[in-house]
Amino acid sequence: MNGIAVVGPGAIGTTVAASLHEAGRTPLLCGRTPRERLDLDTDDGRITVPGPVLTDPALITAPADVVLLAVKATQIDASAGWLDALCGPSTVVCVFQNGVEQVAMVGPLAHGAQVIPSVVWFPAQRQPDGSVWLRGQARLTLPTGTAADAVAALLAGSRCAVEQVEDFTSQAWLKLIQNAVAGLMVLAGRRAAIFRRDDLFELARRYAAECLRVARAEGAVLDDRVPDEIAEKFRAMPTDMGTSILADRVADRPLEWDVRNGVIARLGRAHGIGTPISDVLVPLLAAASAPRA
Numbered sequence: 247m248n249g250i251a252v253v254g255p256g257a258i259g260t261t262v263a264a265s266l267h268e269a270g271r272t273p274l275l276c277g278r279t280p281r282e283r284l285d286l287d288t289d290d291g292r293i294t295v296p297g298p299v300l301t302d303p304a305l306i307t308a309p310a311d312v313v314l315l316a317v318k319a320t321q322i323d324a325s326a327g328w329l330d331a332l333c334g335p336s337t338v339v340c341v342f343q344n345g346v347e348q349v350a351m352v353g354p355l356a357h358g359a360q361v362i363p364s365v366v367w368f369p370a371q372r373q374p375d376g377s378v379w380l381r382g383q384a385r386l387t388l389p390t391g392t393a394a395d396a397v398a399a400l401l402a403g404s405r406c407a408v409e410q411v412e413d414f415t416s417q418a419w420l421k422l423i424q425n426a427v428a429g430l431m432v433l434a435g436r437r438a439a440i441f442r443r444d445d446l447f448e449l450a451r452r453y454a455a456e457c458l459r460v461a462r463a464e465g466a467v468l469d470d471r472v473p474d475e476i477a478e479k480f481r482a483m484p485t486d487m488g489t490s491i492l493a494d495r496v497a498d499r500p501l502e503w504d505v506r507n508g509v510i511a512r513l514g515r516a517h518g519i520g521t522p523i524s525d526v527l528v529p530l531l532a533a534a535s536a537p538r539a
């Protein structure tokens with residue numbers, strides 16, 4: 247057994263790897279770009295995780311106990327080689343991604359390993375020199391159950407707080423609504439400062455209300471105040487706070503538009519719920535994800 251492997255050592259993968267390293271549980275690092283080390287900048291200094299970041303799954307000789315998968319949803323298929331090498335029937339794979347479809351997307355590639363979802367609440371930003379800036383308290387929500395217990399135990403006592411909840415669906419949707427609204431930053435091409443405009447604030451609130459109707463149809467139990475609270479949260483953010491999908495847009499990388507925004511329109515349709523705001527936003531986000539002509 248290979249212990250713990252982090253696949254996708256980007257903003258979130260680096261934060262989790264650094265939290266584990268600091269707690270004395272240094273993971274194996276599996277990525278796409280070779281690196282000698284990972285650097286995480288926190289409010290109380292830099293944590294350096296020794297590498298190297300491996301880039302060839304053929305170097306893996308045995309399955310891992312726990313795989314922490316932190317590639318973008320658009321990169322799942324390309325990371326299948328890592329899952330082939332690292333997953334066995336007793337492996338637990340925890341998916342650190344946005345969206346509510348993590349298990350459905352990763353499960354078929356995991357060779358019988360138990361795949362569990364997570365909610366990643368904290369913002370982390372990749373910097374031009376490859377380091378990562380953790381811009382908040384690292385915090386995850388996991389479901390209950392023994393596979394999730396194993397992941398929570400790994401992170402116990404680390405700087406990455408973990409809570410486990412019975413009603414995971416509601417928490418996952420609460421986060422998805424935030425992610426959907428964050429997509430407005432992509433279309434504006436600007437960071438959180440846009441939510442200080444009254445018109446954008448109102449659009450955010452109405453879009454969150456549309457998402458809430460779909461969330462409830464999917465079984466989420468969320469309060470009527472959620473749209474107001476989410477819009478307020480974005481308005482109160484530091485004006486230079488971004489979102490990972492905006493970082494991808496600025497770098498001309500493929501966007502996670504489908505798992506963060508398209509999903510609202512898709513599931514809305516399945517439930518017969520109208521999604522007029524999504525119907526405008528989603529094609530624009532999809533178009534912004536296409537390679538430049």
Ligand SMILES: NC(=O)C1=CN([C@@H]2O[C@H](COP(=O)(O)OP(=O)(O)OC[C@H]3O[C@@H](n4cnc5c(N)ncnc54)[C@H](OP(=O)(O)O)[C@@H]3O)[C@@H](O)[C@H]2O)C=CC1
Pocket residue numbers: 253254255256257258259276277278279316317318319321324325326328342343344366367368369370371372489490502
């Ligand atoms: N950043 C944030 O603040 C937050 C992000 N999230 C979610 O977390 C997930 C991860 O996002 P984030 O960390 O920002 O993304 P990043 O782009 O920073 O990290 C993705 C990492 O995966 C690597 N990668 C790409 N393809 C492969 C592959 N085939 N095999 C192995 N590694 C690969 C990338 O390598 P390379 O270095 O070559 O690009 C990169 O290191 C997303 O779903 C995002 O929506 C959730 C909450 C907050």
Ligand SMILES: CC(C)(CO)C(=O)C(=O)O
Pocket residue numbers: 344366367368369370424425428488489490491
């Ligand atoms: C920072 C945060 C929490 C807000 O959208 C996020 O999930 C992301 O950047 O992807």
